[in-house]
Amino acid sequence: MRRHGAHTRRVPGDRTEVIVRGRDHRGQPSPPAVLSSAAVTARCAVTTGSPPTAEDAAMFRFQTRHRPDRTRRLAPALAAALALAVGGCRGGDGTAAPPTVDPLHPFPPLDTGAATPTIVRRGGAAADATVVVSGDTGDDALADLPRRTAPVPLGSPEYAIQGFLWWRPEVAERDLLLVKDMGFRWVKQMFSWRDIETDRGRYDWSRADHIVRKAIEYQDLHLLIRLDFQPEWARAGCTDQGPPDNPQDFVDYVTAVATRYRGLVAAYQIWNEPNLAREWCDQAPDPAAYAAMLKGAYAAIKAADPTAYVISAGLTPTGTQPPEAYPDDVYLERLYAAMGGDSEGYFDLLGVHAAGFAAPPETSPEEADASDAFGGERFFTFRRVEDLRAIMVRHGDDDTRVAILEMGWTSDEVHSSYSWHAVSEETKADYRVRAYRYAKANWSPWITVMSTIYLCNNDWSKDNEQYWWCVNNPDGTPRPAFEALKTMPK
Secondary structure, eight states, X not given: OOSSEEEEEEETTTEEEEEEEOBOTTSOBOOOEEEEHHHHTTOGGGSSSOOOOHHHHTTOEEEOSSOHHHHHHHHXXXXXXXXXXXXXXXXXXXXXXXXXXXXXXXXXXXXXXXXXXXXXXXXXXXXXXXOXXXXXXXXOTTTTSOOOSSOOOOOSSEEEEEOOOSSOHHHXXXXXXXXHHHTOOEEEEXXXXXXXXXXXXXXXXXXXXXXXXXXXXXXXXXXXXXXXOOOTTTOOOOSSOOOOSSHHHHHHHHHXXXXXXXXXXXXXXXXXXXXXXXXXXXXXXXXXXXXHHHHHHHXXXXXXXXXXXXXXXXXXXXXXXXXXXXXHHHHHHHHHHHTTTOOTTTOSEEEEEEEOTTSOTTOOHHHHHHOTTTTSSTTSSTTHHHHHHHHHHHTTOTTSEEEEEEEEOOOOSSOHHHHTTOOOHHHHHHHHHHHXXXXXXXXXXXXXXXXXXXXOOTTOOTTSGGGGGOSBOTTSOBOHHHHHHHHSOO
């Protein structure tokens, strides 16, 4: 087989495919990448009518989910492939093929003319970026979906809720429709590493593809995907989860996800609550190690999909000291120290958690600290977010905005660790609406995504503490919080 090469073939439907051949990072022949001309030229069939020219092709660069040396080896073949593909978007006389737009999809079609995608910077600011054509993503299961070429604009706030869409396709579809019924635009969902990369380099995309497809088809829903939960082959022996033995394994996984869902997933959360030992393989939390994880994931996502936001993991509000945990404010200070006092190249949005505990959402940290009824600590209030924001400002990071990745109140009647701050279902509904109202009035413009917990997992019962945070029941029927969030002004 040739070391590099590309040629075209005609396939049914009067379409052209481009065959790109190359070798892997070991120098061995790799499977040919079969790229439809529509995919290579950023789906010119759904453009606004400005097909690519040969000059435009020079702006494209090839990204793979493997090592950079493979990208360099394939570059000559890609250049040839792009030149061939350009013709696939034109008529036989060289004129542009008539554009078509699917009215069922609300996202802007890709513009493959002079305009280029934008790369997300801190706080949601954007700058021009080179167009990325991500290859080697497996089959063409998502090839028909239009992909964004610019980041999703961020309001203040953005209304989000966490769902559990993974195991049952019918539940995923039901709950995505519930999100739309609430008038929310964002859905947070876990893409568990152990459920996707079952063995090193072997991926099962079936459930993730279904979720992404339905979010696009149901229109005006943006996905915030949480990436964590290492597989056993990456690190064994953790009670819950922890960073992999080889950090590059996580970078490779992140690259694979962001490459496959380029322009389809709006934001990625990197890990969860790293200030807890249980989330760090039962070891004392390590802000410097998490900073290194963030930096690697950030670079991987921006290389694969420069339009996606990268959000740091939410920190659990706590005053517990190492080795069990780090107080969230202490951890954040040490994270900034590990980043050299600057979040550039680590995250676009700072992720936080904002449980309300027993206090109404307007309760200040000072009031919570002074009240035994509220817990007697500054972190026992929704407005703990303000303490973390102050740390950002002290480090000169006030241009970076904040995403609340978990927020809410519990009505738990069963678990003693939570029942002390339980409220009624009616109060839970009232407090959540007031929390959004407070943030909009007092935290704009730096507050962005605010993700309430949860649309209930279909398998939860009253024995699960998470059940009591939900805004609906496992069968999908609403609780007062669902109806209140649905009808509140947005």
